[in-house]
Amino acid sequence: MPRIKKTTAGATAPPAIKQPTANQMREWYEKNKNRLERYEDAQNAITSLRDIQKSTRYTTVSNYSKEDVKTYIKNISSNEKNLRSLSRYLYYRSEIYYRLCKYYANQIDLSIRNIIPPYVLTEDNDVEATLQKYQETITVVDALGLNYEFRKAASVTMREDVFYGVAYYTEGEGMFILPIDADYAKIAGLFPDGSFAAAMDMTYFRSHQELLEYWGEPFQSMWNTYQSTNERYQIIPEEYNVCIKFRNEDWETVVPVLTPIFINLINLLDMTDYQAVQEAASIYKMIWLEMKTMGDEEPDNWAVNPDIMIKYFDRMLEDALPPYISAAIVPGELHEISFPDDSSSDVTKVEKATKEILNTAGGAQILNLNSASNSTSFQFGVLADSMFSISTLIPQVQAIVNRLLSHWLTDPCKVKFFDVSIYQKNDFRKAIMESCQNGLPNKILLNNLNGVSEIDTLAMNFLEEDCLQLSSRLHPFNTSYTQSGDGKSGGQEKDQSELSDEGLRTKDQNKNAK
Numbered sequence: 342m343p344r345i346k347k348t349t350a351g352a353t354a355p356p357a358i359k360q361p362t363a364n365q366m367r368e369w370y371e372k373n374k375n376r377l378e379r380y381e382d383a384q385n386a387i388t389s390l391r392d393i394q395k396s397t398r399y400t401t402v403s404n405y406s407k408e409d410v411k412t413y414i415k416n417i418s419s420n421e422k423n424l425r426s427l428s429r430y431l432y433y434r435s436e437i438y439y440r441l442c443k444y445y446a447n448q449i450d451l452s453i454r455n456i457i458p459p460y461v462l463t464e465d466n467d468v469e470a471t472l473q474k475y476q477e478t479i480t481v482v483d484a485l486g487l488n489y490e491f492r493k494a495a496s497v498t499m500r501e502d503v504f505y506g507v508a509y510y511t512e513g514e515g516m517f518i519l520p521i522d523a524d525y526a527k528i529a530g531l532f533p534d535g536s537f538a539a540a541m542d543m544t545y546f547r548s549h550q551e552l553l554e555y556w557g558e559p560f561q562s563m564w565n566t567y568q569s570t571n572e573r574y575q576i577i578p579e580e581y582n583v584c585i586k587f588r589n590e591d592w593e594t595v596v597p598v599l600t601p602i603f604i605n606l607i608n609l610l611d612m613t614d615y616q617a618v619q620e621a622a623s624i625y626k627m628i629w630l631e632m633k634t635m636g637d638e639e640p641d642n643w644a645v646n647p648d649i650m651i652k653y654f655d656r657m658l659e660d661a662l663p664p665y666i667s668a669a670i671v672p673g674e675l676h677e678i679s680f681p682d683d684s685s686s687d688v689t690k691v692e693k694a695t696k697e698i699l700n701t702a703g704g705a706q707i708l709n710l711n712s713a714s715n716s717t718s719f720q721f722g723v724l725a726d727s728m729f730s731i732s733t734l735i736p737q738v739q740a741i742v743n744r745l746l747s748h749w750l751t752d753p754c755k756v757k758f759f760d761v762s763i764y765q766k767n768d769f770r771k772a773i774m775e776s777c778q779n780g781l782p783n784k785i786l787l788n789n790l791n792g793v794s795e796i797d798t799l800a801m802n803f804l805e806e807d808c809l810q811l812s813s814r815l816h817p818f819n820t821s822y823t824q825s826g827d828g829k830s831g832g833q834e835k836d837q838s839e840l841s842d843e844g845l846r847t848k849d850q851n852k853n854a855k
Contacts, residue, residue, distance in 0.1 A: 360557040362511040366519055369555070377522065410603050417596050425523060428500050428597035435606050441599060445730040446495035448762040451487040451738065452789050453769065455757045478754035479795040481746065484515040491738050494518060498585045498734070502595045503528065505539045506583035507559065510749055518583050519556070528584060528592045529576050536740040537592065539584035540574040543567035580748035585737050727762035735760050766790060 361369070370377070410427065413420040431438040456478055458471045497504040497520060505521040521541055529540040543564055546553040553560055563575040576582075587598050597603075633644040643650075739758045746753040761769045770790040776783045788798040805811045 359554075361509070361555065363509045363514045363517040364511065366509045366556075367517040370517070370519060374520075377520070407604055407607055410607065414600060414603070417600075418594060421595050422524060424597055424600060424603075425501050425595075427603060428600070431603065431606055432500050435610060437609065438599070438602075438606055442496055442499040445598075445726070446499050446734075447492055448727050448730040448764070449488075449492065449495055449734050449738070450761070450763045450766060451491060451758055452792065452794070453759045453761045453766065454789060455759075455786050456482060456754045456795055457757055458754045459752060474750075474752060475754055477750050478746065478756075479799075481512075481749060481753075482742075482756060483794045483796045484513070485510075485742075486515050487738075487742065490516060490518045494520075494583065494585055495730075495734055498587045499598050499730075502587050502597055504583070504585045505541070507556075507577060507581045508583050508745055509581075510745070516745075521577075523595075527574065527595075528586065529574065532579050532582070532740075532744065534740045534744050536582075536737060536744060537584040537586055537589075538576055538579070539582055540576045542573050543575055544573055579744060582744075583741055585734065585741070587733055589733050589737065723764050727764055728760075731760055731762050 409423075413423050413427070417424070432442060433439070456475070458475045458478075460466055460471075494504040494506060501523055503523060503526075505523060505526040506518040507521060508516055508518050510516045521539070522545065525542040525545040526539055527542075528537050530538050532538050541560075541563065546560070546564055553564055559578045559581050563577070567573065567575055586592060586595075588594070588596070735758050739756065742756050742758075743753075746756065759769070770787065773783045773787045773790060777787055785795050785798055789795065793801070
């Protein structure tokens with residue numbers, strides 16, 4: 342894989358005449374994302390999986406067959422775009438597929454991190470300079486909205502295998518990552534930090550000149566280079582480049598991560614649509630009014646005057662019949678036809694098919710709770726699901742964030758994200774708490790796990806200790822981590838009998854007796 346040479350930030354071209362801020366790009370994208378992400382193309386590519394109004398039991402009548410899907414899967418390299426379109430369609434058409442993609446994508450939690458300042462063991466490390474670098478880094482990181490932006494990117498990665506994006510950063514506003522249409526992007530190689538380098542096809546702007554003007558840099562510089570060199574694919578500069586690939590061991594083959602379950606998902610949609618038709622049909626009835634004759638050989642010798650009968654019939658249609666009952670006049674007695682609901686067995690089939698899809702998709706224990714036989718199997722099932730997603734996503738996100746920070750700040754601190762998912766967070770917090778009790782420097786990390794960022798932790802500590810001096814005015818809270826030894830870990834020394842349930846009850850009884 343080619344290595345992409347590192348460039349100096351801002352050296353690719355002169356700045357754009359008008360560069361939108363991160364918030365302006367975010368607002369613009371929300372208004373235009375349906376057109377940009379081209380989900381309508383996915384809808385057009387897949388007209389319908391079945392015509393539920395004309396189909397008989399489990400018979401598919403459509404312009405898009407399961408055989409097409411099988412062909413795509415057998416010839417992956419030549420059907421990258423078709424598989425991506427199908428994946429987008431299922432993402433919005435199938436609730437199970439959507440939840441699977443979001444389940445794996447949302448495993449990442451970028452608040453589980455350490456921000457580590459530059460440090461050289463063999464040199465005198467300047468305290469003021471270190472504090473300055475740390476202040477700058479935590480201020481920027483706090484404003485980036487990492488979980489929000491990268492979980493969106495991770496969802497696309499799960500759906501399409503690769504996410505291509507351009508990061509806009511504005512001081513005081515934070516970051517917005519603009520997704521790039523995968524049909525006009527590809528991986529060109531690696532940056533020196535090991536992260537993927539995305540390139541964009543500049544022919545995209547032949548029909549989107551207005552976007553080129555509004556998006557500003559780096560697109561305008563890339564377009565100018567394309568105009569002068571005629572090289573369609575231009576590498577997005579590393580100070581903007583965001584590219585994540587789930588199957589990171591193979592950067593040339595791009596296949597939606599959950600492609601193997603596409604056939605099962607289509608079968609499930611087929612069964613669900615049929616069940617909906619059955620349930621709707623079960624409320625319908627048709628009645629007819631039989632026009633009796635006198636029984637002789639005269640065909641039009643009616644027992645009741647047809648004009649009178651038709652008047653009563655019309656009155657019945659207008660005032661008596663609900664919308665889901667049809668009626669007709671025929672020679673004979675009044676009868677009815679019902680459409681009984683025999684779809685109870687179909688419910689079982691749908692449930693079974695759903696369970697099989699979840700199991701095939703790598704476990705998805707949280708979405709399929711009944712599949713776990715005990716708490717231990719459930720716990721390790723969730724762990725396996727977590728490692729499936731975060732083991733490939735976290736290292737790439739870490740490289741991207743540190744690369745972007747290196748262009749936005751001078752000599753920033755390093756951000757270290759831990760390979761810990763949201764479902765492992767509580768156990769990890771307990772381990773970090775024990776480390777803190779043993780004197781290890783993890784206090785800021787511990788509060789990150791409580792949902793408080795680095796800068797907020799330091800700010801509140803400054804307010805409480807330096808400004809309000811609460812430690813000297815208020816007694817510390819007693820916790821299970823309060824120690825009765827020499828107190829070297831910082832805990833308040835207490836008589837252990839006072840901290841037990843029995844000790845507290847005895848204390849209350851003595852107080853009441855007085």
